[in-house]
Every structure is written in structure tokens, then in C-alpha cells.
Amino acid sequence: MLLCCFVGCQSRTEQPDFVSSEEVENLPPELKPEVRKVLREYAGSFEQPVLLMNDGAVSKAQLKLGQAVYQKRCVQCHGVSGDGNGPVASSMYPRPRDYRKGVYKFTSTPYGSKPVRSDLIRTVTNGVRGTSMPSFKMLPPEEIEAVVDYVLALTHRGELELQIAVLADFEEEVDLELVEEESIPLLKRLWERAAGSQVVPMSPQPVFTQEHIDRGREAFLTKGCSKCHGEDGRGQTPDNLAGNLKDIWGNVTRAADLTGGMLRGGQRPIDVYRRIFSGINGTPMPGFGNAFKQEPETMWDLTAYVLHVTNSRRMGVSHLPGQGSPYIPVTEETDDATD
Template identity: 25%
Template sequence: MKRTWLTLTSIFVLLSFVSCSENHFREDKVFAGGLYVKKVDLNKGKQIYTEFCMPCHGVDGDGKGVAAKAMKVPPRDFTAGVFKFGEVVAGELPHDKHLYKILEKGLHGTAMLPWDLTEQQMYQVVQYIKTFAPQVWEGKDKKLGEQIVVSKNPYGPAHKQAAIEAGKKVYHGEAACWSCHKAYVPKAELAKLADMSVSDITDDAYQIKLQETEWGFKNIPPDFTWHSVRSAETVEELFVRLSAGVGGTAMPSWKGTITDEQIWALSHYVKYLMDLKDTPERKAFMKGLK
């Protein structure tokens, strides 16, 4: 009789634990932008997170899941409330639809794959992820960033080469992208575009430079002719990323610093560099830099 009582007690405790686990949230929440989220959606979001996200991002959302140690690119730490690839100025809070895009498309060159989730599931798991950084997301006073507006591309197909040339000047001149990434023109041309003397340009200009991040580890800016650009494939997507910047990193928002026309030109130039990847032309292009 005693053994039966202990067994029933154990089952009751286990069921109580499961019940509490499945109903972790007892109250509704209000997130940035005045979004009212029901507790049932938060609890469902936790279930989805546990099934799909927890192995990499961890139980506590800190990016320290059991699979994280084997990854070259660390999983995002959600407890900081900093997102790299929103479509708002870097440092501002992204809209839910920006995070849905990451879930739908994944991030190139990382272990973040596209997930086949319904829109309702994406909504639920995104709301749950916000609970890892309540200081950033929770409260009626929290504001979402202003959506980056894609202006009209001033360069049509007939002016593609002109766009690339203009973008090359922006990349090596006004924006000085090579100071973090690398230069893609010979020293004499770089000196002219950057308004420097040739003697001041070292071989370091042709190397990518490690950059600090808000997560405590260093970030490697891409070599556009070799690495994948994680959140962009098209000229339009590059325009958004260049306008927004990359949150938590040294990659700034160029919106308002240079003109939209210059950002479009820069987007065309970066796309040109990206298209050299895995082509015979890349070898000749890189040889021409020496």
C-alpha cells in the first residue's frame, strides 16, 4: 500500500511539473509598439522554441544551447535584446515581420536555416523570444524602430555598369568600407579614391579586419567575393541592409549619412563583388589588385 501511495504521489508531482511547464506564463504581456500578447500564445511560443530553437539558442535564450559549441558562427543571444538584421536603423527595435523573414529565409553562411512555420507559429515564437529581454521589449513605453523605406532605384538595367562604377567610388571613398572589409582596387586607385598618398596605404587595406560586437566576441566582416552575405542576396536587399546597418556590430546605418542614390550605387557594387564568388573571373580580379 505504501509503495502504491508513493507511486501515485510521484505521478501527481510529475503531472504537476508538466502542467506548470506547459503553462509557464500566467499573465498576458504588452510589448514594444503597444502589442498585446495573450498568455496562451506565449506558452505556445515556448513549446515551439523548445522544439526548434532551444538546441542552439539555449534554455535561457543566451545562445548557449548544447549545439552551440560546434558552430563557427555563435547563435544569437536573445537576452541582450539586440538584433542584427532588422529593417530599421541599427540599435532600434525591429518589427515582427523583420524577424519572420529570418525565420522564413534563414541566414546565409550560418546554422540558422529556414523554418517551415505558419505565420501564427512565427508570431508565437517571436513573442516568446522577446521574454528573454523584458528590459528591452516589455512595456507600453517601448518603441519600435522606423521602417526603412526602399526608395526608387535610380539605376535601370541599361545603367548597371554606371551604378557599379559609382558604387566603387562610394565604397573606397565616402563610405570607406574597405577600412573594415577590404579594398578591391589597386593601391594607386585606392589612394586616389580615398584621398590618400600611396605610401600611406599598407597591405592591411586588402585584409578583412576583426570588429568588436555587443555580444563580447569579435565579428568578421565579409569578403564580398568569398563569404556569404547573411541577410541579403539582391540589390534591393542590400539597399535595406546598407540603409539599416547591422545591429550590435561596427556596421553602421548609412541612411542619412550618404544619399539614397549613393546607397543604391553601393548596393550595385557589392552585388557585383558577390557575383564573382565561385567564378573563373574572381581569380583574375583578385590578381589585378596586386
């Protein structure tokens, strides 16, 4: 009995827990407990995590497995609440993602959209090259699936927390009706809309030749890319060097050095295409899909050029004409494929 209690007490003190966001901490003291209570009702607790937007496919056991993987492999960087503020995060550039804004960079969906689940699976499987985000290829697929469901649970929880906090601040009370009839349906709509909106290239991928690379270089220099990435693509522009560019998480960001062999968003032609088409959410990298609607082939020329410069400096070799990989139509399945 005594031992039991002792062990119980001890594990209770070591139990990690979610921490409230800055927006909640800044509310008047009498509102905070109410906000936390409502958030717990819809988005669960650390002991009993809930996936707010769940079509029924994700079980409690799946979330608990995801949490166990997360606490073992992700928490040191991404933090217990998914705030990107784990114990080793502070010195990192770029910072680990704060999931709570619901904004993801490497999506297959249009600019400003939520990611689809397969985007997160791809990122967790492959990692983000050139950053501290490791690849988790060694994990069994069911652990990757589970941890992604848990990341989604933390994400929805964070998004709802922000909604409730903003409403509470405005209304000076927690209005349950607004939470149920506005905040949650709004979030649901955003996530559901993303599910059917993956970017499919405007024209089929050509076999890349030197002509594509040359035209891509021309477009790179004349369509605004070099303003941020520099004429040589290395990102040595005054704004970059001065640290003037910021992302929505409040951190300094730089237009990528495209020549370093370290494309974060993936190395496949379709990955580079989507980065140029959709931009990178949360960062100054704009989407160019609309700008090139009348000249869809420019999208592939730019892709060919970016792949060319990214490989040439690292390898000391250049893409031979005709060497590009064949176009693979994008389906959910091929999209999941690791590179």
C-alpha cells in the same frame, strides 16, 4: 494516486527553467530573490510566460504554442532563457543571438532601433545564410508567428531583467516605482518608436546596369568600405585577420566577406540597401544613410556593386547590365515576403 505523484515529481525535475543573467548573479545575495520576484511579476515564468509589451493581440495560448515550438527547435542554440547559450552554441561562429540585450542585426529600421515583428518573422523564415541559423520555411506560418511572439517575450524579459538589475545595484534595493514608472515605459517607447520607422529608400531602385556597378566600386574604394572589407570585398584586412573587431555580445566579429555568396542580411536589393543604410546593430558595421543624404543614388550604386561581387565569385558569372530586379516599394506585406 501514487503513479500520479510519481509522474508529477518526475516531470517537475525535468522541467526547464529560466536562469538569471550574469548581472543578477553578481548582485548582493539579499537582493537576488527580490529582483527575481519583481521580474516574474511583470515578465512571467517559464510555466506562465508573459509578453511584457503586448498590445493585447497575443494570447496566453499563442505564447504557449510559441514556447513549445521554441523548446523543440530553437532552445539547443538559443537557450531556455534566450541567452544564446544553448548546449550546442559554444563552438559556433557567429554565436546564436542572445535576445536579452534587445539588439537585433537584420532590421528594417534605422541604426540603433529595435526590430519590427516582420523582421524577426523574415529571419526565422529564411534563416541567416552562411551561419548556423537555419531556415524554418517548413513550419506552418502560425508556428513561425507564435515562436516569434515567444522570442519577443524572452527579449522583453531579458531587457527588463537588465534594467532591474542595474537599478538594484545602484539603489541597493528594488524600487518598484522606478520599475513601473521608468524602466517599463522606456522599453515601451523604444519598441513603439521602431514600429513606425522602417527605412524606405531615399530614391527609387534603378534597373542596375554596369554603370551602377562601376560607380558602386568607386564609392566602395573611396567612402571607407574597403578599410574594413578590403579592396576586393573579401574582408582580408589586418584587423579582421587578427580578430580585433568585437560585437556588443563580446564576441569576435569580422567585416563580412562580401564576395562569398553568403549575405547574411538577405539577398534582395532592399536587404543590402538597408544593411548599408542602417548598418548592423551590435557590430562595427556603421550606417551610411546620413553620409549619403546628398547623393542618394550612391546607396543604390553600392547595393548594385555588393550584389555584383557577391554573386560573381560564387557563380563564376557577373551581373549582366540591366539584369537587376525591379524596385518593389516597401510595405509591411512585401517586407514579409521570403526571397
